Amino acid sequence: MTLRKRLFWLFAPLLLLALGFAYLLSQSLILSxxxxQDAALLDAEAKRLQALLDHNLKRxxxxxxxxxxxDDTYDFMRGQHPDYVRRNMDPEALQQINFDFMLLLDEQDRVQAEQWMPPDLPDMITLGSERPRDYRSLRDAIVEQIRRLHQPGREDLRGQIVVVQGVPLVLAMGGISNNQDSLPSLGTLVAGHxxxxxxxxxxxxxxxxxLRLLPPDVDHDGWRALPTLGTANLNRIEISPRRVLxxxxxxxxxxxxxxxxxxQLLMELTRERxxxxEGRKAIxxxxxxxTGVGLIAWVLIYLGLEFGIMRRVSRMHRDISAIGPDSNHQRIRDSGNDELGSLSQEVNRMLERLEQSETRDREILDAIQDGYFELDHDGHITAINRALCGMLGYSEEELLGNSFEALMEQEDLERAVDQLTRAHQTGDNVRFVAPLQRRDGSRGHYETRFSIIHDGQNTFAGYRGIMRDISDQVAYQNRLLDMAYTDPLTGLHNRKAFTEQLxxxxxxxxxxxxxxxxxxxxLxxxxxxxxxxxxxIGDLLxxxxxxxxxxxMRQPDQVYRLGGDEFTLIVAGGNAEVAQRVALRLLATLKQPMQIEQQVIDFVTPSIGIALYPxxxxxxxxxxKAADSAMYEAKRERGRACLYRPQRLSSSRQSG
Known part of the structure; x- marks a missing residue:
C-alpha cells in the first residue's frame, strides 16, 4: 500500500472507533x-397462556x-335411573359442552357408565414416537391413567393436562354427590377432550x-416454577429460561x-422481538x-494531506526507488529543514552504514573456513561464501539462483525438506548430514546446520546454513564399522554380523x-x-x-566365519535341492588339496549341515540349532553334507 493510501486510511480507525463506540453504546443502553422489554413481553405471554389454560380447565x-x-347422577350410582346415560350422556350433549368422553367411576375406580366421541385418529395430535394403535387401546390407557391420578379424599375440584400414548388431552374430575353436596361421595365423574x-x-x-406442542424430552435444569393461579389446575407448570433464536x-x-x-408435555412459545x-432500525x-458526516471529514483531510505532504513524499519515494545494489553512493536529494528533510538526512546516513556493513559482512564470510549459504522460501540459493565454492568445486555463478535439490539424491532430498519444514514450524536450529554432489562428479559428506531468516517485520524470509566437510570423519567411521563386523583373519563377516543379519x-x-x-x-x-x-600355517589355511x-558363492557377502574352523552360509531363496547343490559344490571345492608354503595339506575335509526356513x-x-545338529550328524562320517530331519537325521554321502 502506498503512503498516500496509508495517510488516506489513517482517519479510518478514528472513524471506525467513533462509530464502534456509538454502536456499542447503543447496544448496551438502547438495544439491551x-x-x-421483549423478554418481559414473552414472559407475560407465557403467563397469559397459563391463564387461558386455567380458564379452560375452570370451565x-x-x-x-x-x-x-x-341428584340424578347420585341416584344412578345408587342403582336408580337406568336410562341416565341415554338421557344425559348422549353424543350430542357431550358435543354441546365440548367434551370428547365422560366416565362414571365407583369408589373402587370401576367404570359404571361411559360415553366416547373421540375425533378421528389421523386428526389427533401425537407427541414423540408413540402412537395409539386403535380407539380401544387408547380408551383403556386413559382409564388406567385416570386410576393412577385419582387420589382418595380429593374428589372435589381437579383438572389437568395429561398425555396418553402420545396424545395430549384435558381431564376434569369431580366427586359424585347430591345437589347440596351433603351426602358422602359414591365415586368420581371424569370428562375431558x-x-x-x-x-x-x-x-x-x-x-x-x-405455539408448538412437544414431548418433554429436554433438560429442565435452571427452569422456574410458575405460581398456581387457582385451585382448578392440578398441573405444575415450569418455565424455561428465554432463548434468543x-x-x-x-x-x-x-x-x-x-x-x-x-x-407430560412441552409447550414451545415463540414470539417476535x-x-x-425497531431499536435496530433507529440505530x-x-x-x-x-457515517456520512465522517466520510465528508475524511475527504477534507485527504485533500489537505495531498497538497500539503504527499507531493514531496512522492519525490522522496522516486529517489529511494532508484537506489539499488549497483547504485553505490546514490542518495536522496531532499534537503528541507522540516521533519521530511531530517528524514532524508537520516536515510542517507543509514545507506552509508549499510554499505559499510555489507562490505564487512562479505569480508568476514569469505574469511571463515566453513561454507555459508542462504536459501529463499523455495530452496533457491541466494548467497554463498568463498569456502562453500571451494568445498563443492562450483563457481559462485553456477550456484546462485539454482535450487539445492540439484546437489542431492532423492532420498536425502526428502530428509532435507523434512528438516527445513521442522525448522520453519518450530523455529529451532536443525542439524542435517548428507552426501552432496561435487562438480567433479564425486560425492562428499557434509554436516549442515540450518536456522530461520526473518525480515525486518519478523516474517519468514528463508534459511541460512553453515556447512562443514566431514568426508574424512565419515570414511573413518565406516572403516570402524567394517572392522566391527569383519573377521580380521579371513576378511569374512564375523559372528556379530551373522547374529544381526540372519x-x-x-x-x-x-x-x-x-x-x-x-x-x-x-573343518x-x-x-x-x-x-x-x-x-x-593354520591361519593361512x-x-x-x-x-x-x-x-x-554367488553372493560372497553371505559367508560368515563364526570362529575357529566354523563357517556358515546364508542361501536366500534356497530350497532343499538348491541347498544340496551348494553343499556339493562346497564339498568339491574344499576337498581339493591346498599347498601352503612348502606344505601340501590334503587331509582336511568339511562337514556340512543344512537347515531350511520355514x-x-x-x-x-x-x-x-537345526543346522548345527545336521552338521554334527555329518561329522560322524566326515566329509559329507547332511540335511536336517525333525525326527531323525537322514544322511547320505554326497559325491561331486
Missing amino acids: RFDR NLDLVLSYAKW FIDGERSELLQSQVNGS DENRQQLDLLFRNSLGEP RLYQ SIFLAEA PLALEKTRRSGDQLALIYLD DRFKEVNDRFGHD LQGIAERLRGA EHADDAESLV
Whole structure:
C-alpha cells in the first residue's frame, strides 16, 4: 500500500472507533433495554397462556361439577335411573359442552357408565414416537391413567393436562354427590377432550406468538416454577429460561407436570422481538447519518494531506526507488529543514552504514573456513561464501539462483525438506548430514546446520546454513564399522554380523513368502594342522578356505566365519535341492588339496549341515540349532553334507 493510501486510511480507525463506540453504546443502553422489554413481553405471554389454560380447565370443571353434584347422577350410582346415560350422556350433549368422553367411576375406580366421541385418529395430535394403535387401546390407557391420578379424599375440584400414548388431552374430575353436596361421595365423574388440530389452532389464535406442542424430552435444569393461579389446575407448570433464536425471534418452553409430578408435555412459545427490531432500525439510521458526516471529514483531510505532504513524499519515494545494489553512493536529494528533510538526512546516513556493513559482512564470510549459504522460501540459493565454492568445486555463478535439490539424491532430498519444514514450524536450529554432489562428479559428506531468516517485520524470509566437510570423519567411521563386523583373519563377516543379519534375512524371506537355507560348515582334522605345522600355517589355511568359499558363492557377502574352523552360509531363496547343490559344490571345492608354503595339506575335509526356513524352523535361534545338529550328524562320517530331519537325521554321502 502506498503512503498516500496509508495517510488516506489513517482517519479510518478514528472513524471506525467513533462509530464502534456509538454502536456499542447503543447496544448496551438502547438495544439491551429493548431486549429486556421483549423478554418481559414473552414472559407475560407465557403467563397469559397459563391463564387461558386455567380458564379452560375452570370451565370444564364447572361443567363436570354440574353433572357430578346432581341428584340424578347420585341416584344412578345408587342403582336408580337406568336410562341416565341415554338421557344425559348422549353424543350430542357431550358435543354441546365440548367434551370428547365422560366416565362414571365407583369408589373402587370401576367404570359404571361411559360415553366416547373421540375425533378421528389421523386428526389427533401425537407427541414423540408413540402412537395409539386403535380407539380401544387408547380408551383403556386413559382409564388406567385416570386410576393412577385419582387420589382418595380429593374428589372435589381437579383438572389437568395429561398425555396418553402420545396424545395430549384435558381431564376434569369431580366427586359424585347430591345437589347440596351433603351426602358422602359414591365415586368420581371424569370428562375431558383431546387436544386435536382444531383445538390446537384455537389455542394458537388466542396467543400472541407461535405455539408448538412437544414431548418433554429436554433438560429442565435452571427452569422456574410458575405460581398456581387457582385451585382448578392440578398441573405444575415450569418455565424455561428465554432463548434468543436470532435477531427476530425469541423463545421459551412451558413444561406441564401431572398431579404425580410426571412430565407430560412441552409447550414451545415463540414470539417476535419487535421492540428490538425497531431499536435496530433507529440505530441503523443514526449510524448511517454519522457515517456520512465522517466520510465528508475524511475527504477534507485527504485533500489537505495531498497538497500539503504527499507531493514531496512522492519525490522522496522516486529517489529511494532508484537506489539499488549497483547504485553505490546514490542518495536522496531532499534537503528541507522540516521533519521530511531530517528524514532524508537520516536515510542517507543509514545507506552509508549499510554499505559499510555489507562490505564487512562479505569480508568476514569469505574469511571463515566453513561454507555459508542462504536459501529463499523455495530452496533457491541466494548467497554463498568463498569456502562453500571451494568445498563443492562450483563457481559462485553456477550456484546462485539454482535450487539445492540439484546437489542431492532423492532420498536425502526428502530428509532435507523434512528438516527445513521442522525448522520453519518450530523455529529451532536443525542439524542435517548428507552426501552432496561435487562438480567433479564425486560425492562428499557434509554436516549442515540450518536456522530461520526473518525480515525486518519478523516474517519468514528463508534459511541460512553453515556447512562443514566431514568426508574424512565419515570414511573413518565406516572403516570402524567394517572392522566391527569383519573377521580380521579371513576378511569374512564375523559372528556379530551373522547374529544381526540372519533375523533380517528371515524377515525379508517371510514378507516375500520365499525360502531360505542355512549351511553350517566345520573343518574336520583342522586341529592336526595347528599341532603338526603350527598356528601360522593354520591361519593361512583358514584364509585359503575363506577365499575358496567366496569363490564358490554367488553372493560372497553371505559367508560368515563364526570362529575357529566354523563357517556358515546364508542361501536366500534356497530350497532343499538348491541347498544340496551348494553343499556339493562346497564339498568339491574344499576337498581339493591346498599347498601352503612348502606344505601340501590334503587331509582336511568339511562337514556340512543344512537347515531350511520355514520347513525346519521359523526363527533364527531354532534354525541355527537345526543346522548345527545336521552338521554334527555329518561329522560322524566326515566329509559329507547332511540335511536336517525333525525326527531323525537322514544322511547320505554326497559325491561331486
